Structures are given as C-alpha cells and as structure tokens.
Amino acid sequence: MARLSVVFCIDVIFIFMAGIYIHVPFCKTRCHYCDFFKSTKVQFRNQFLGQLLKELENRRKFFPESDKIIESVYFGGGTPSLLDVDQLKKVLAVIRKEYSLDNGAELTIEVNPDDLDPDYLEGLKKTGFNRISLGIQSFFDEDLKRMGRRHNADQSRKVIDQTFDAGFKNVGIDLIYGLPWSDQEKFLENLKIMNQYPLKHLSAYHLTIEPGTQFGRDKKRKKLSEIEEEQSEQLFWLLHDEAEKMGFDHYEISNFCRDELYSRHNTSYWIGKSYLGVGPGAHSFDGIRRFWNKSDLHQYLHCGYQKGIGEEILSENDRFNERLMLGLRTKKGIDLFDLKNIHPGLTDRLEKNIQKWIDRDFLMQSGGRIFGSRKGWFLIDGIIEDLFEV
The missing domain is CATH 3.20.20.70 (Aldolase class I)
Known part of the structure; x- marks a missing residue:
C-alpha cells in the first residue's frame, strides 16, 4: 500500500x-x-x-x-x-x-x-x-x-x-x-x-x-x-x-x-502552549483553564473585555482529548510515552482502540509515536472522535 x-x-x-x-x-x-x-x-x-x-x-x-x-x-x-x-x-x-x-x-x-x-x-x-x-x-x-x-x-x-x-x-x-x-x-x-x-x-x-x-x-x-x-x-x-x-x-x-x-x-x-487572545471573540489558554471574550463588539467597546469574559477549567479528560485531537492532526502525531506520563489512567483503553485502527491501516506506529497513514489522514477527525475519552 x-x-x-x-x-x-x-x-x-x-x-x-x-x-x-x-x-x-x-x-x-x-x-x-x-x-x-x-x-x-x-x-x-x-x-x-x-x-x-x-x-x-x-x-x-x-x-x-x-x-x-x-x-x-x-x-x-x-x-x-x-x-x-x-x-x-x-x-x-x-x-x-x-x-x-x-x-x-x-x-x-x-x-x-x-x-x-x-x-x-x-x-x-x-x-x-x-x-x-x-x-x-x-x-x-x-x-x-x-x-x-x-x-x-x-x-x-x-x-x-x-x-x-x-x-x-x-x-x-x-x-x-x-x-x-x-x-x-x-x-x-x-x-x-x-x-x-x-x-x-x-x-x-x-x-x-x-x-x-x-x-x-x-x-x-x-x-x-x-x-x-x-x-x-x-x-x-x-x-x-x-x-x-x-x-x-x-x-x-x-x-x-x-x-x-x-x-x-x-x-x-x-502542542498545548499557553496563549493569550485579546479582542471580542478571542480565546485564551493558560495550560489548565480556557478563557473566551464574549463575541459582542458593542459590549467590548463600552464595557471592555471584563464584562463578557468566560472561563472553563479543563478536566483531565478534556486535556487528554485535546492533546489527541491536536496531535493527530499533525504529521508528528502523538507520543504514547508522553501521553502515559501525563495521563497515566487514561491510556489503557486508548492503546486498544489505536490498535484496531493500526490493524486496518488507518494509523501507523513508529518509535512510540502514532500518526495517520495515507489511508487514514483524510479521515483523521472521525478516528480522533472514536479515540476520545468521554
């Protein structure tokens, strides 16, 4: 193939x-x-x-x-x-x-x-x-x-x-x-x-x-x-x-x-680095929490960002799923060893699910990294959704 x-x-x-x-x-x-x-x-x-x-x-x-x-x-x-x-x-x-x-x-x-x-x-x-x-x-x-x-x-x-x-x-x-x-x-x-x-x-x-x-x-x-x-x-x-x-x-x-x-x-x-988003509708991330400015120009102009800012503390499952999603959309893929170190309780089911995609030639494994094959990369969003921890 x-x-x-x-x-x-x-x-x-x-x-x-x-x-x-x-x-x-x-x-x-x-x-x-x-x-x-x-x-x-x-x-x-x-x-x-x-x-x-x-x-x-x-x-x-x-x-x-x-x-x-x-x-x-x-x-x-x-x-x-x-x-x-x-x-x-x-x-x-x-x-x-x-x-x-x-x-x-x-x-x-x-x-x-x-x-x-x-x-x-x-x-x-x-x-x-x-x-x-x-x-x-x-x-x-x-x-x-x-x-x-x-x-x-x-x-x-x-x-x-x-x-x-x-x-x-x-x-x-x-x-x-x-x-x-x-x-x-x-x-x-x-x-x-x-x-x-x-x-x-x-x-x-x-x-x-x-x-x-x-x-x-x-x-x-x-x-x-x-x-x-x-x-x-x-x-x-x-x-x-x-x-x-x-x-x-x-x-x-x-x-x-x-x-x-x-x-x-x-x-x-x-790769999950922190970023600050400013302006109406912009999002920010500090490594644990996600913030977003309300998508409202009128409020931003008259009250500033403080009145409309939202905040969410990401659960471990959220952070795990986000790392999967962002990593598998890149050619570099994900490092299973790093994932185990960061989320030790969430990788057993993942490895089983990954294997079925490897067996079907949608994912590949090399040097501890998992990434999409030619057959799988176009469909990677659906594969990621199947791998999510809910």
Whole structure:
C-alpha cells in the first residue's frame, strides 16, 4: 500500500514559546462562507483600539512563569489590514512594553489583497512584522465573486509581487478548495499559479458550509450543497501530492510550508502552549483553564473585555482529548510515552482502540509515536472522535 511520505517524516521537533493573538473583528463586507466573529461597523476602529490597548495592559500577568517569553504575535480577524500602520504600531508598542517579547519573535498579520499598497507594506515592514498571510482564497474571479470576496484575481497576483518587493521573505497565502461549482482542474491551476511565487506557507481549507452564513442560507434553500466525500478526498490528495512536488511540507491537515517555516503561532496551539487572545471573540489558554471574550463588539467597546469574559477549567479528560485531537492532526502525531506520563489512567483503553485502527491501516506506529497513514489522514477527525475519552 502507498503511504503518506510526510507522515513518515516525524523527526521535526517543535519548541515554541507562548503567543498572543489579536482579534480584529472588522470587515468591510461579509464573505459568504465565513462564520468567524466579525462586524462591518468599521467606523468604530479607534474606539476598539482604545479598549484593545487597555485589555493588553490589564492582562500582562496572564502567562505562567514557564511560558513567560512571547515568541509569536498574530493579528487575525476579521480583517487586521483595516487597521492603519500607526494603529498597529500602538498595539505592538504595548506588547513590547508589558510582555517579554522575544527578539526573534514571529510577528504575523493577516491581510486582504485589496487593502494593500506599497506604502502600507513598507509601513508593516518598518513596524516589525516579519510574516504576512495573504487571504487569496482563489486566483479565479468567478470563485472570488461567488465567495463574496472584495478583491479580484489581478489584485491577488499584484499584491504578492508587492509583498516580496517590500522585503518580506516569510509570505504565505490561504486557498479554499471543495467549491461546489469548481473542479479538480481549476484547483490544480490554482496550485500552479501559487507555485510561480517563492511562497513559504500555504493554508488550504476545504469549504465547510456553516449555518448563519450566506452559503448556509443558500444550502437551506437548496441552492448550494457540499461536494461528495469521494471528490473531497481526491482534492485533498491532489493538494498534498502537488504541494509536495513543489517543495512544501504537509505538516498539519490544512497547513504546508517550505524551508521549515512552520507557523510558530499555530504550532504553539497544537502542542498545548499557553496563549493569550485579546479582542471580542478571542480565546485564551493558560495550560489548565480556557478563557473566551464574549463575541459582542458593542459590549467590548463600552464595557471592555471584563464584562463578557468566560472561563472553563479543563478536566483531565478534556486535556487528554485535546492533546489527541491536536496531535493527530499533525504529521508528528502523538507520543504514547508522553501521553502515559501525563495521563497515566487514561491510556489503557486508548492503546486498544489505536490498535484496531493500526490493524486496518488507518494509523501507523513508529518509535512510540502514532500518526495517520495515507489511508487514514483524510479521515483523521472521525478516528480522533472514536479515540476520545468521554
């Protein structure tokens, strides 16, 4: 049986410190597929910034001593590129003042192609950003229009060139596949166009139609539906095989990188490091407890984060299940020895359940690590659910 070569390559060791996530909840318009918390009330950006800076100052003691050094700051959304350079400078200035930011920290910002120009990119560079994530989604105008994106294909190509011209080296893009009106040939062409650029990272997500989105409403009216699972699997392996030929390492179900430029920030999530999320709708984790800010822009603007913050102490089962879920979605998989040390009472049943998946060639074992085979990785979410401790 053919095997997934990237899953065999398990010698990569991730040693990342804590991170800070900045949720910028503004969008000029709503994309038809997106169910992240967002608001089109962009006129409140200055008021939002004031509350965001206060939250960063108030939560400066959030991190435990073991995770005191901050190695990544990630501006996501929403649309972070709706903040101007001076606003972004203020956020980073507070982080540098109040937190122990590592000198070589990864500073990422998600940007929309239609928000960028050479001056803005130059400003990002001077401010200290060293990683850019471009929300391309597709290089075809039809796809972009039907997804409700604001930019067009020409802008996508132009802004990638401008980003490299501004001196950024660590540049990645997002693509969406599994579009009901599209096909394999079109997605392959997207990958070929992507390969014309020296990109270091790719996040590729299969379209999921979520309730509450425009696509969700279209699905309810039977105007749209997800593609068949067989088609999804074919696209997944087309993506993997072509990206691998292009020199990308498929290091997590939806993420690929060149030259070992993994997303430090996202990888910290996957290995269970602490992270602080600020802004409405943002989540945080201190190693034991999970926190979340209420997804309510009005409350955040008028009362700050304190009035809407929620908290949950994770049970041992929760932490065990989360470690399984996050680990098995990566090519590195999970270390059974570590799992036994951390959760000694929960691994007997797990080992029996793992064995049945190994016997069916869905999971593989090497050097004490468990990870997905080529047959199993596409179905890994279902396998993880079966392994959960309830």
